[in-house]
Amino acid sequence: MSRVLITDATYTNIRDAVDRVFASFPLPVAGKQVLLKPNVLRRSEPEAGVTTHPALVRAVIAKLKVLGASRVLVGDNPGGGGHAGGNEAAFRATGLYEASGEHYTNLGASSVRVPTKNRLMPTIMISRAVLEADLLISLPKFKTHGLTGFSCAVKNSFGFLPGGQKGQAHVLAGTPYRFAELLVDIYAVRVPDLVIVDGVLAMQGNGPAAPDLYYLGKVVAGQDGVAVDRIVCHLMGILPDLARTVTYAAERGLGEGDLARIQVEGDLRPIAGFALPERFSAQDPAGLHARVGWDPRPPLPSFDAGKCNGCMTCVMECPAQALTCNGVPQVNAELCVSCFCCQELCLTGAVQLGSLDRHGRPTTTHTRVRQAP
Missing domain, CATH: 3.30.70.20 (Alpha-Beta Plaits)
Structure with a gap:
């Protein structure tokens, strides 16, 4: 049975939450090369809630050093390429460059071609560091997404792709369903060993770059990224059959998508009044999203x-x-x-x-x- 931890946290005491995560999900860190993969969507201030907060990255780096990691790398492939200022510029703007220090790496600097099980993109170029790491720790942001409903562990792996491949993936997929399948097939190339979700300052509404934030004060974590995503969907109020990445990933045997088969430590109550993307409309008068209607046509x-x-x-x-x-x-x-x-x-x-x-x-x-x- 998969386990997921939901623990209280603030950005000032987040090291306590990280300590609890590693106590609950111990990893053989000593002597290993570890890659941390935050969500660095684009240049943005930490307080905007668009990217993983530097306090979490700093806390995880410190913990890995205590545990004896031989090398720690922190990297992502932000969107936009040169037009948005490049990889390092995105890390600097978000505060993650300073938080990462000597551990920052440009994931787009070196890549290799690997096969997938997706018919639309049977091969992809993936950052070499993702494959060479002994351990991969995913650090996604707790936020909504207008196309997929939410962005968490599976969606965070989309950042494995350097260059213009993410845009190509969107065009080739064409529909939310096919895009969800493609995300899962990319996630399957290198499944994270641990997922730690920054849910201290969450994003609601029409994410992934919306101005509508929700101070949740939580960290969600587990070694099964699919189970973590399922719990995040439950907290947001997204029904299982609408969380397509969770459904496809569970069908592929990549993790547990059945809430009844996930052991949860922490408060599992759905978030009252949490606003979903426009095409996921809440219809529960109590504000708990027990019933959700879905518009298959994404907004323009x-x-x-x-x-x-x-x-x-x-x-x-x-x-x-x-x-x-x-x-x-x-x-x-x-x-x-x-x-x-x-x-x-x-x-x-x-x-x-x-x-x-x-x-x-x-x-x-x-x-x-x-x-x-």
């Missing part, structure tokens, strides 16, 4: 003219070439695959998922941090 991105600075990053990085810009970006609905790369990479918050009001402002933007009850 919309653009706030008041926030857009005309940098053209979204146009240049759109893998489907669905955007043009004449003052404010416009989306071609026939070409858009709803990958939301434009939202992920927009540094001014001008890209939103959903409709605009008559003044050209997004109707679903709520810049706030909600406190857990």
Whole structure:
């Protein structure tokens, strides 16, 4: 039976939570090379809740040193390539470069081609460090995602891919279902040995780069990443049959997707009032998302003219070439695959998922941090 830990944490005392994680899930760290894979979506301040917080990375590095790791590396492949400022620039902006110190590595610097079981991408280029590490520890962010519903352990492995492959994957998949299958097949190339989720400051609403945050004050962890994802979905209020990455991964034998077969230590109650992405609409009057309706059509991105600075990053990085810009970006609905790369990479918050009001402002933007009850 898979086990998952849910423990209280703040960014000031997160070392206590990390100590508890390693006590619950001991790893043979001594003498090993360990790769930490945070979620570094793009350049963003830690307080924006877009990326894994540097306090967690710093705490895990310190713990691994105490346990005798021979080498610790910290790396990811942020989106956007050169247009978004590059790998190191993303790490510096998020505070993760300073937190990682000498352990920072550019995962995109060296890669190898490996086979997958996915018919759309039968081979992929993957960062060499992912395969060479003796132990892989995934450090995802507890947040929603407009395409997949949520982003956690399985989705975090998408960062294994350097270069423009992530955009190519979105275009080849074309639908949320096929994209979920592709994510699982990438995850299967190198399954993490431990997953530690930064749920201290969570993201709700139309993630993965939404301004609507929820101070949850939790760390979720386990050695079965699929089980961790299943628990995160339960906490958010996403029903099992809508968490496609969990379903596919469990069918592939990559982990446990049945809540009844997961031993949980901690508070398993769904988060009251946690806002799901627009296409996952809550219908439980108690706010616990016991019943969820799902719109199979992902929303198109919309653009706030008041926030857009005309940098053209979204146009240049759109893998489907669905955007043009004449003052404010416009989306071609026939070409858009709803990958939301434009939202992920927009540094001014001008890209939103959903409709605009008559003044050209997004109707679903709520810049706030909600406190857990």
